[in-house]
Amino acid sequence: MLNYKEYVSKSRTSDGKQPTVFFLHGLLGSADNWGSTCRELSEAGLRCIAVDQRNHGSSPHSSEMSYPLMADDLITVADSLGLDTFSIVGHSMGGKTAMEAALRHPNRIASIVVADIAPVQYKPAYVDYINALKKVELEGVTRRSDAGAQLEQLVPDRSLRMFFLTNLRKNEKGEFRWRINIDGITSNYANIWSAIGGGRSFSGPVLFMKGENSDFILDKHLDMMRELFPAFRLQVIENSGHWVHTEQPAIFRTGLRDFFTSSF
Numbered sequence: 001m002l003n004y005k006e007y008v009s010k011s012r013t014s015d016g017k018q019p020t021v022f023f024l025h026g027l028l029g030s031a032d033n034w035g036s037t038c039r040e041l042s043e044a045g046l047r048c049i050a051v052d053q054r055n056h057g058s059s060p061h062s063s064e065m066s067y068p069l070m071a072d073d074l075i076t077v078a079d080s081l082g083l084d085t086f087s088i089v090g091h092s093m094g095g096k097t098a099m100e101a102a103l104r105h106p107n108r109i110a111s112i113v114v115a116d117i118a119p120v121q122y123k124p125a126y127v128d129y130i131n132a133l134k135k136v137e138l139e140g141v142t143r144r145s146d147a148g149a150q151l152e153q154l155v156p157d158r159s160l161r162m163f164f165l166t167n168l169r170k171n172e173k174g175e176f177r178w179r180i181n182i183d184g185i186t187s188n189y190a191n192i193w194s195a196i197g198g199g200r201s202f203s204g205p206v207l208f209m210k211g212e213n214s215d216f217i218l219d220k221h222l223d224m225m226r227e228l229f230p231a232f233r234l235q236v237i238e239n240s241g242h243w244v245h246t247e248q249p250a251i252f253r254t255g256l257r258d259f260f261t262s263s264f
Helices: 031-043 069-081 093-104 127-135 144-152 158-165 182-187 219-228 249-263
Strands: 002-005 018-025 049-052 086-091 110-114 168-170 175-180 208-209 231-238
Touching: 002 031, 018 031, 018 093, 031 249, 049 069, 049 208, 069 093, 086 093, 093 110, 110 249, 127 144, 127 158, 127 208, 144 158, 144 249, 168 249, 208 249, 219 231, 231 249
Parallel strands: 018 049, 018 086, 086 110, 110 208, 208 231
Antiparallel strands: 002 049, 168 175
């Protein structure tokens, strides 16, 4: 059972009938990445549930990791909450999980938003970052900044370094340890960058949100996107790279509100 955080408005109706939207993070992320977005959208009337995908955050570790498995993980959470239908917002790896869930369980998914990823196979990226985390010597680390100092030579970008350090937590013994399953992620790295299988389609509303300066969604990907999601729309977020939800949060959240207003 995946770990999740739920955000609902204080003015939630007594019958609980608010549209539910699951939020799925990208590689090396967690449910915490969606806090501000979920809080804002919950006040707009949505029931927002941010999920730690397997091998991430506080969710269980597994030696197996694929999009069909991660899509089914989400269905398990929805079943536990008694949800027949729901929507999904997913960034990068989370966007591929959202796509697989919609194609695999079309009767359960009302709509999806895919942030800066296409349903295609990519050349594995960020391997250097994974290796950098492996090289951090955690024995004797008493503050998160100690690990940050080790990472500084390996990950010069401060914002990325701080993002990775959110995965560092103290265990019951007070020792700092990575809460992500680095070995499990590494052994399934090819799966994480694999394509979403074709021969299927989801006819519901789909919004792809592309960062203007990102090359994860290209013109050559549009035919595959249209084959799998014939009703898709594409929104380009200006002055943004791959992390559209953190680089342009106001535009991103407005896009979500507009999309869900027209979808529900």
